[in-house]
Amino acid sequence: MKVWTVQKILKWTEEYLDKRGVSSPRWEAEQLLAYLIDANRLDLYLDPHRPLLPQELSTFKVLLKRRTQGEPIQYITGRQGFWKHEFRVEPGVLIPRPDSEVLVRATLERLKGIERPRILDVGTGTGCLIISILADLPQAQGVATDINPQALRVAQENAIRIKVQDRLSFLLGDLLAPFKGEVFHAIISNPPYVAEEEWTSLPREVREQEPSQALKGGREGLVYLSKLIDQGWRHLLPGGFLAMEMGWQQRDKVRSLFKGKPYPGIEFFSDLGGRDRMVLAKRD
Numbered sequence: 235m236k237v238w239t240v241q242k243i244l245k246w247t248e249e250y251l252d253k254r255g256v257s258s259p260r261w262e263a264e265q266l267l268a269y270l271i272d273a274n275r276l277d278l279y280l281d282p283h284r285p286l287l288p289q290e291l292s293t294f295k296v297l298l299k300r301r302t303q304g305e306p307i308q309y310i311t312g313r314q315g316f317w318k319h320e321f322r323v324e325p326g327v328l329i330p331r332p333d334s335e336v337l338v339r340a341t342l343e344r345l346k347g348i349e350r351p352r353i354l355d356v357g358t359g360t361g362c363l364i365i366s367i368l369a370d371l372p373q374a375q376g377v378a379t380d381i382n383p384q385a386l387r388v389a390q391e392n393a394i395r396i397k398v399q400d401r402l403s404f405l406l407g408d409l410l411a412p413f414k415g416e417v418f419h420a421i422i423s424n425p426p427y428v429a430e431e432e433w434t435s436l437p438r439e440v441r442e443q444e445p446s447q448a449l450k451g452g453r454e455g456l457v458y459l460s461k462l463i464d465q466g467w468r469h470l471l472p473g474g475f476l477a478m479e480m481g482w483q484q485r486d487k488v489r490s491l492f493k494g495k496p497y498p499g500i501e502f503f504s505d506l507g508g509r510d511r512m513v514l515a516k517r518d
Contacts, residue, residue, distance in 0.1 A: 238291055241282035243267060247298065254302055262307050269311040270294050304439045317366035321392050327385045328448040330362040333505035334424055334479055337512050338366045340503050341422055341477050344514070345371060348419055354469065355379070356409055356423040356462065359448060361389030361402075363422055368398040376402045379412055382447065409458065410465045417471045423462055424479040429455035432481075455481050456491065463491045463515070470517040482509035489513075 244263050251259035264275045270290060271277075286294070300310055308314040308329045314321050316330040317338050323329055345351045345367075351374045355364035358378035368376050376398075380386050386404050393399040405412045409425075428436065428449045440449070451457050459480060466476040476497070480488050485502055492500055497515035505511035 238286045239282065240267065240271075240278050240284045240286070243286060243291075243294070244278065250298070251301070256301075262301065265307050265311055266294070266297050266301065269313075270297065304442065306439055306443050309443065314360075316360075316362045319366065319369065319396050321360045321362050321365075322388060322395065323360055324384075324388060325443065326445055327382070327388050328359045328424075328444055330360055333507070333511055334363065335366075336503050336505055337422060337424065337477055337479055338363060340501075340512065340514055341367055341420055342370055344475060345374070345420060349373060350375065351419040352417075353377070354413075354416075354418045354421045356421060357381070357425050357448070357458075358389050358404075359385050359424065361392045363424060364402065365389070365393055365396050365398055367422075368401055369396055374401065377405060377418075378402060379405045379407050379409075381406070381408050382445070385448075409461055410469060413469055417469055417474070419471055419474045420477060421462070421466050421469060421474075422477045425451065425458035425462060427451040427455040427459055427479070427481045427484065429453070429481070451481075454487060455484060456487060459484075459488060460491050463495060463497075467496050467517050472517060475514055475516045477512065477514045479512050480510070482511060485510045485513075 244267060247263035248259045251262055256262055264278060268275050268278060297310055301307055306329060308323050309325045312322060314323050314330050317335055321330055353374055353376045355378045358364060358380050361378055364376045364378050368374050378389055383406060386406055390404055393402050426449050428451055430453055462478060492515060496518045498518045499516035501514045502510050503512040
């Protein structure tokens with residue numbers, strides 16, 4: 235009877251996923267197996283000859299079937315690494331992307347020197363943006379909003395896990411609607427920005443598995459970006475800034491949205507692939 239060790243199952247799974255067009259077959263094989271045996275990826279290489287029990291093999295087949303049927307691996311394992319932490323994620327809540335880390339980095343750089351910055355995260359999802367920032371800025375205070383109650387629950391769970399819950403409050407609401415007269419040093423957001431005409435070009439598992447409410451940005455993908463630009467400056471302290479993720483082809487259109495608004499300084503930042511991914515606008 236063949237013995238399936240960690241090393242053997244990793245190699246077989248990588249080849250199996252690769253043949254089915256999975257873009258990162260080795261990484262996904264590691265994620266699935268680490269989840270199965272309740273370990274981290276490093277543990278797989280520290281004990282490569284560990285045999286899998288029959289029940290583990292049976293469960294692994296089920297996990298692998300779910301993945302090859304199009305379910306995102308993050309929904310299967312319930313976790314996704316982002317910035318310096320691991321975030322809980324579940325179906326119905328947008329999966330954090332590594333490209334969004336550029337927003338965290340830029341925000342942290344611009345909040346240096348501010349004694350007790352107040353930060354608002356609009357459309358928080360898993361909370362990955364605001365929680366990552368608060369974890370790196372122990373004097374900062376944050377507010378996270380979302381229109382999706384499920385997302386707020388998941389974000390609250392992540393805040394507790396990463397130990398920033400005492401400095402982060404949560405509000406259910408649409409964009410900036412919950413706020414009247416409140417001002418912040420920074421407003422950050424990863425709003426829906428996928429254009430209607432681009433929706434069918436997204437990977438099938440994104441279209442069918444992730445919440446469309448967190449992705450679709452209406453005509454040209456600018457509906458929510460425009461609203462945040464129009465309303466955001468009213469909730470910023472003088473010299474505060476609005477930082478938003480955007481589509482990589484939206485730079486010129488987003489720049490035009492700032493015309494006539496009190497944002498004298500506008501910067502664009504590139505993602506890991508060198509594509510325009512974020513805009514940061516300073517209030518006068």
